[in-house]
Amino acid sequence: xxxxxxxxxxxxxxxxxxxxxxxxxxxxxxxxxxxxxxxxxxxxxxxxxxxxxxxxxxxxxxxxxxxxxxxxxxxxxxxxxxxxxxxxxxxxxxxxxxxxxxxxxxxxxxxxxxxxxxxxxxxxxxxxxxxxxxxxxxxxxxxxxxxxxxxxxxxxxxxxxxxxxxxxxxxxxxxxxxxxxxxxxxxxxxxxxxxxxxxxxxxxxxxxxxxxxxxxxxxxxxxxxxxxxxxxxxxxxxxxxxxxxxxxxxxxxxxxxxxxxxxxxxxxxxxxxxxxxxxxxxxxxxxxxxxxxxxxxxxxxxxxxxxxxxxxxxxxxxxxxxxxxxxxxxxxxxxxxxxxxxxxxxxxxxxxxxxxxxxxxxxxxxxxxxxxxxxxxxxxxxxxxxxxxxxxxxxx
Ligand code: FEO
Numbered sequence: 001x002x003x004x005x006x007x008x009x010x011x012x013x014x015x016x017x018x019x020x021x022x023x024x025x026x027x028x029x030x031x032x033x034x035x036x037x038x039x040x041x042x043x044x045x046x047x048x049x050x051x052x053x054x055x056x057x058x059x060x061x062x063x064x065x066x067x068x069x070x071x072x073x074x075x076x077x078x079x080x081x082x083x084x085x086x087x088x089x090x091x092x093x094x095x096x097x098x099x100x101x102x103x104x105x106x107x108x109x110x111x112x113x114x115x116x117x118x119x120x121x122x123x124x125x126x127x128x129x130x131x132x133x134x135x136x137x138x139x140x141x142x143x144x145x146x147x148x149x150x151x152x153x154x155x156x157x158x159x160x161x162x163x164x165x166x167x168x169x170x171x172x173x174x175x176x177x178x179x180x181x182x183x184x185x186x187x188x189x190x191x192x193x194x195x196x197x198x199x200x201x202x203x204x205x206x207x208x209x210x211x212x213x214x215x216x217x218x219x220x221x222x223x224x225x226x227x228x229x230x231x232x233x234x235x236x237x238x239x240x241x242x243x244x245x246x247x248x249x250x251x252x253x254x255x256x257x258x259x260x261x262x263x264x265x266x267x268x269x270x271x272x273x274x275x276x277x278x279x280x281x282x283x284x285x286x287x288x289x290x291x292x293x294x295x296x297x298x299x300x301x302x303x304x305x306x307x308x309x310x311x312x313x314x315x316x317x318x319x320x321x322x323x324x325x326x327x328x329x330x331x332x333x334x335x336x337x338x339x340x341x342x343x344x345x346x347x348x349x350x351x352x353x354x355x356x357x358x359x360x361x362x363x364x365x366x367x368x369x370x371x372x373x374x375x376x377x378x379x380x381x382x383x384x385x386x387x388x389x390x391x392x393x394x395x396x
Pocket of ligand 1: 081083084145164224
């Protein structure tokens with residue numbers, strides 16, 4: 001077996017998961033996902049993170065191909081979520097003298113998840129570990145994505161092992177480094193990954209970006225997706241924008257629930273108004289059809305959001321309520337908003353949606369509610385709501 005090399009001393013020893021349907025048992029994986037792990041070979045050998053337990057055999061084969069009969073001296077744990085820590089116990093059985101490097105919070109989780117309490121070396125911010133010619137430096141990056149998360153910097157080669165930061169869904173199909181693979185599938189999957197996994201932690205991501213801004217970084221090795229070299233500035237810029245909740249583009253997401261098509265018809269008319277108003281990027285999502293992880297990714301991308309719901313059991317339609325919960329959990333900021341809905345006898349949805357957006361301090365353009373089927377007066381109001389959304393999005 002041969003391993004792919006990131007630099008003269010760094011081997012890629014991660015794996016692809018093409019079998020899992022739902023990441024964290026929640027988010028669909030149409031392109032799969034990779035669990036990235038890296039091995040630095042010097043006078044001492046250091047392994048950075050592991051992989052899901054079910055992939056241990058292929059993981060170990062890769063490690064053995066890179067180590068050529070030598071033992072692994074250090075395991076550096078940047079992140080304890082089980083997609084990366086799942087093989088730790090097996091690694092400690094394979095290499096009984098391995099020294100495990102992490103911070104106090106890492107070791108609490110290590111004990112709790114795996115009962116591992118021996119051969120631990122605790123590091124604090126900016127601590128260094130000399131491997132021989134190479135030196136590693138550690139920086140704590142709490143809440144990117146868990147409290148124990150940290151990143152590791154290989155000083156001589158200017159490589160940042162960034163944990164989940166700058167990661168994305170999507171397997172690595174034959175190549176690992178961004179310059180040697182087709183990147184098309186990763187950009188949307190990076191946004192969906194960020195919005196769903198890290199999206200709540202905008203402030204910690206900003207703090208980490210500030211802390212790391214003084215480092216010279218030529219290569220970013222994340223725990224998921226490609227190794228970033230040529231595109232490293234772009235991925236840092238994207239993470240900076242996402243973590244400030246800054247929309248990437250002027251456009252409008254129209255997300256709605258609909259049982260018999262009446263609320264959907266309102267969505268169609270609002271969309272026509274938006275396009276007539278000069279905004280071509282309009283994305284309609286039926287929350288019963290499109291998995292909410294994709295809707296959320298579009299909410300992070302576009303500046304405008306229109307949400308529609310029928311009144312259902314005197315509340316919002318369940319799929320719409322779930323979307324609201326996802327957005328609110330992540331504290332999405334600075335969106336231009338409108339609401340619409342329909343009911344048969346008593347309207348609750350618009351009365352719920354507008355105060356919800358007010359609570360988020362969004363700019364609210366207006367709302368329309370119809371009783372039963374869409375009729376001429378409310379049809380016109382929907383169209384005009386679309387025009388107003390377009391004006392607001394275009395800053396007119
Ligand atoms: Fe890929 Fe937060 O673990």
